[in-house]
Amino acid sequence: xxxxxxxxxxxxxxxxAGSELPAQLGYAAALAAGCEAxxxxxxxxxxxxxxxxxxxxxxxxxxxxxxxxxxxxxxxxFDAAAQAEGxxxxxxxxxxxxxxxVLVQARASDLLLLSGVVPGDKTARDYDRETLxxxxxxxxxxxxxxxxxxxxxxxxxxxxxxxxGSREAxxxxxxxxxxxxxxxxxxxxxxxxxxxxxLPGAELARHLSRQDVAAELLVHAGRDRDAGSILLQTAxxxxxxxxxxxxxxxxxxxxxxxxxxxxxxLGKMELPVLFSH
Amino acid sequence: xxxxxxxxxxxxxxxxxAKTDMALQIAQRDGAHVTALYTLxxxxxxxxxxxxxxxxxxxxxxxxxxxxxxxxxxxxxAAAARxxxxxxxxxSERMPVDAIETYGRAFDLLVLGQPDPDPENPVLVxxxxxxxxxxxxxxxxxxxxxxxxxxxxxxxxxxxxxxxxGSREAxxxxxxxxxxxxxAEHVTIYCINAxxxxxTPGAELARHLARHGVKVEVSxxxxxxxxxxxxxxxxVxxxxxxxxxxxxxxxxxxxxxVFGGVTETILSxxxxxxxxxx
Numbered sequence: 001x002x003x004x005x006x007x008x009x010x011x012x013x014x015x016x017a018g019s020e021l022p023a024q025l026g027y028a029a030a031l032a033a034g035c036e037a038x039x040x041x042x043x044x045x046x047x048x049x050x051x052x053x054x055x056x057x058x059x060x061x062x063x064x065x066x067x068x069x070x071x072x073x074x075x076x077x078f079d080a081a082a083q084a085e086g087x088x089x090x091x092x093x094x095x096x097x098x099x100x101x102v103l104v105q106a107r108a109s110d111l112l113l114l115s116g117v118v119p120g121d122k123t124a125r126d127y128d129r130e131t132l133x134x135x136x137x138x139x140x141x142x143x144x145x146x147x148x149x150x151x152x153x154x155x156x157x158x159x160x161x162x163x164x165g166s167r168e169a170x171x172x173x174x175x176x177x178x179x180x181x182x183x184x185x186x187x188x189x190x191x192x193x194x195x196x197x198x199l200p201g202a203e204l205a206r207h208l209s210r211q212d213v214a215a216e217l218l219v220h221a222g223r224d225r226d227a228g229s230i231l232l233q234t235a236x237x238x239x240x241x242x243x244x245x246x247x248x249x250x251x252x253x254x255x256x257x258x259x260x261x262x263x264x265x266l267g268k269m270e271l272p273v274l275f276s277h
Numbered sequence: 278x279x280x281x282x283x284x285x286x287x288x289x290x291x292x293x294x295a296k297t298d299m300a301l302q303i304a305q306r307d308g309a310h311v312t313a314l315y316t317l318x319x320x321x322x323x324x325x326x327x328x329x330x331x332x333x334x335x336x337x338x339x340x341x342x343x344x345x346x347x348x349x350x351x352x353x354x355a356a357a358a359r360x361x362x363x364x365x366x367x368x369s370e371r372m373p374v375d376a377i378e379t380y381g382r383a384f385d386l387l388v389l390g391q392p393d394p395d396p397e398n399p400v401l402v403x404x405x406x407x408x409x410x411x412x413x414x415x416x417x418x419x420x421x422x423x424x425x426x427x428x429x430x431x432x433x434x435x436x437x438x439x440x441x442x443g444s445r446e447a448x449x450x451x452x453x454x455x456x457x458x459x460x461a462e463h464v465t466i467y468c469i470n471a472x473x474x475x476x477t478p479g480a481e482l483a484r485h486l487a488r489h490g491v492k493v494e495v496s497x498x499x500x501x502x503x504x505x506x507x508x509x510x511x512x513v514x515x516x517x518x519x520x521x522x523x524x525x526x527x528x529x530x531x532x533x534x535v536f537g538g539v540t541e542t543i544l545s546x547x548x549x550x551x552x553x554x555x
């Protein structure tokens with residue numbers, strides 16, 4: 001029985017959205033429909049950086065036109081995705097940086113969807129999506145769901161929890177509760193069982209059973225720095241369609257999951273990751 | 278999310294009864310289990326007796342601590358049985374802060390006691406106890422319900438006030454408090470200097486909470502940062518609030534020096550239970 005619920009799901013859309021946007025909006029709309037939540041689109045129009053206090057008027061005009069074009073396109077795709085799922089929506093079109101927009105609006109939501117880095121996508125000319133995800137997850141106070149290029153739509157059925165007994169992992173698990181309660185298979189993967197400070201995975205399994213989540217426990221006696229690749233490998237083996245884990249401070253999302261070969265793997269696996277801090 | 282799993286911290290403390298009652302009250306309402314984590318006091322070392330301390334001295338301390346734990350356990354189990362709540366008992370010899378921080382991560386809510394600012398026998402208070410609820414709220418990743426050091430609270434969560442400044446910490450607290458908010462008769466979002474911060478406006482929060490089925494009233498207040506704690510305390514008593522929900526702020530950053538001070542002001546002078554989260 002599901003007692004936890006998301007009622008407001010937000011998704012950020014930037015002017016730099018690439019060809020993956022329709023698939024991501026489709027995922028967001030299906031998730032909102034599955035959770036009976038509202039979907040809130042957050043679009044931001046970034047300001048031009050000042051160069052010696054002067055920007056030629058034609059540059060400003062061009063920037064404005066580009067923003068307008070991107071806003072219209074994003075809105076159309078957003079509305080189309082929402083209509084396909086028949087969900088209630090809201091649309092915020094705000095001036096300012098992506099970080100400001102997200103921090104102001106997404107605190108009044110249950111979950112924020114962000115586009116991750118899509119390897120090999122030449123159309124995505126983002127200023128730095130990894131940095132955005134890093135900063136948002138630390139400063140928001142809500143969980144974020146990082147989307148790969150083309151996630152498989154629908155509520156996640158098989159969920160993998162990356163557990164090391166930390167504060168952040170505890171946050172991520174509890175923030176993911178609405179999804180855990182609706183999943184058919186939940187696996188707890190203990191990636192740092194020898195850590196002295198953390199809580200053993202068995203305690204988490206006991207706790208989840210009280211929340212009507214039956215979880216299977218896997219223990220991997222690996223070192224902490226291998227955690228990212230072990231998690232992704234296990235996720236692939238188990239055909240998980242969601243990974244839940246804590247975010248541990250600046251740069252760590254990038255290092256553990258998005259870095260180098262792992263980013264490639266993420267793109268291949270089409271695996272969304274729920275992070276919390 | 279419903280509260281299904283509550284941890285209450287007990288120790289050699291006259292407030293065990295109040296903390297137990299609070300945990301049982303919530304458990305009964307939500308159909309939750311209650312686990313008591315009893316922390317045994319570490320033996321006191323004697324520094325003034327020269328080189329030799331008879332082993333019996335330590336043994337007596339240990340025996341007394343065990344006897345106190347046994348008595349507390351009997352009282353806890355009797356109270357739980359009276360209320361018909363499924364209860365568990367766990368003992369730990371670790372320092373309270375470490376034991377609660379780690380063990381508490383697999384619970385929905387941690388019920389802790391706000392320490393007496395003027396304890397009868399300060400020597401016997403283990404280190405770290407004076408800031409226990411605040412400290413744990415920063416480290417456990419779970420919400421804390423801090424029970425004041427005096428008084429009894431037969432009703433908690435009927436009239437709830439959320440201290441809102443649009444910050445990350447307040448966001449955490451309000452979402453962690455949803456199981457209380459959805460059952461409350463009256464919820465006030467008390468915005469402190471909301472126009473000055475760049476955080477989420479109270480009206481946006483009200484819209485969001487309405488989606489969760491929580492009816493709220495929004496109240497805006499502008500005060501000096503230094504007086505925020507006092508303003509909050511008087512609003513709590515003026516409105517007959519029985520549960521205050523607020524973010525717990527650390528001490529590390531400049532911004533948090535101000536709000537961290539608020540956390541301590543509220544905790545040390547509060548007259549109602551406080552739900553704290555970081």
